[in-house]
Amino acid sequence: MKKLIAHYSFPRLKVGGVALTARHSLLALGLAGIAYLISNKRKHQAVFKTASLMCKIERKEDAIKLIWPDEGGFYRVFRGQKLIYSGSEPRVADRGLTPGTIYTYTLESLNEKEQPVNRMKIQTSTTAEKKKEDNILLDLVFTTIVANGQASLEWEPIKGIEEYTIYRNGEDFGKVCGCSFSDRSIHEDQEYTYTIKAKRPLPRSEQESYAVKSLVASIVGAVKKGSSQAQAAIEEITNTKKIGPVKQLLQ
Numbered sequence: 001m002k003k004l005i006a007h008y009s010f011p012r013l014k015v016g017g018v019a020l021t022a023r024h025s026l027l028a029l030g031l032a033g034i035a036y037l038i039s040n041k042r043k044h045q046a047v048f049k050t051a052s053l054m055c056k057i058e059r060k061e062d063a064i065k066l067i068w069p070d071e072g073g074f075y076r077v078f079r080g081q082k083l084i085y086s087g088s089e090p091r092v093a094d095r096g097l098t099p100g101t102i103y104t105y106t107l108e109s110l111n112e113k114e115q116p117v118n119r120m121k122i123q124t125s126t127t128a129e130k131k132k133e134d135n136i137l138l139d140l141v142f143t144t145i146v147a148n149g150q151a152s153l154e155w156e157p158i159k160g161i162e163e164y165t166i167y168r169n170g171e172d173f174g175k176v177c178g179c180s181f182s183d184r185s186i187h188e189d190q191e192y193t194y195t196i197k198a199k200r201p202l203p204r205s206e207q208e209s210y211a212v213k214s215l216v217a218s219i220v221g222a223v224k225k226g227s228s229q230a231q232a233a234i235e236e237i238t239n240t241k242k243i244g245p246v247k248q249l250l251q
Contacts, residue, residue, distance in 0.1 A: 054120060054145050054152055055107070061099040061127050067091045068120070071109055078106040100128035100139055119250040121146045137239060144241060146249055153194060153241060154180035160200035161237065167195040188247040196239045 058065040066077065070090040077085040077092045080103075085092040097103065102125045109118040121144075128139035136158060145152040157179050166173040166181055169192060173183070186192060243249070 054147055057124055059127050061129055062097050063095045065093045074110045076108045079103055097126050099126050101126055121249050146246055150184040151186055151243055152182040161198045164196050164198045169193055189245050191245055192243045194241045198237045199234050202233045202235045
């Protein structure tokens with residue numbers, strides 16, 4: 001086999017007066033294929049997906065797609081007060097939206113008399129066109145799903161963080177290794193405040209700018225004296241979400 005390959009003659013082609021062999025053509029096709037895969041991967045990465053037991057959500061800069069468990073009935077979906085879907089398919093794609101914008105949806109499951117049997121409230125956002133590197137929480141996609149007896153919170157992964165601590169109404173609720181959690185022990189007439197906390201090593205590329213920010217902060221007295229460089233290289237992330245009484249939200 002090696003001998004056959006060594007003596008194989010590639011046909012010559014001419015492009016712009018330059019002689020090319022099929023070997024070069026194959027190489028060009030290979031590079032083009034790699035470029036396509038990279039481009040396709042980038043397009044795929046632009047879609048942020050999350051999936052809970054209640055609803056699967058796909059987000060782009062200008063669209064949000066909702067997919068929920070099929071109960072074999074009829075469904076209605078509202079964006080705010082506007083009806084955007086009615087039908088028997090357990091999915092809807094809402095297009096023509098604004099990048100980096102929060103939207104609230106109400107999903108209703110209807111019986112044969114077209115009366116709501118179950119309701120679900122979903123608050124999420126489209127992805128931002130360009131994220132701000134100096135404030136990762138500003139453009140972070142955060143989703144809240146509320147249904148009878150349960151609430152689910154999901155958020156976009158943050159680079160460098162693998163574990164999050166959850167607090168409910170100020171009390172330690174537990175730790176999660178993923179980017180979501182569900183609370184199935186909520187009361188319909190009570191408000192809940194969830195705080196998500198995590199720490200991550202500050203990327204080396206950001207440490208210099210962080211040091212400048214810390215210097216400015218120390219001038220105005222925002223940084224305590226005696227803090228070490230090791231402490232300064234750790235960034236603490238905190239995100240808080242307040243959920244009103246479920247009974248009121250699902251009316």
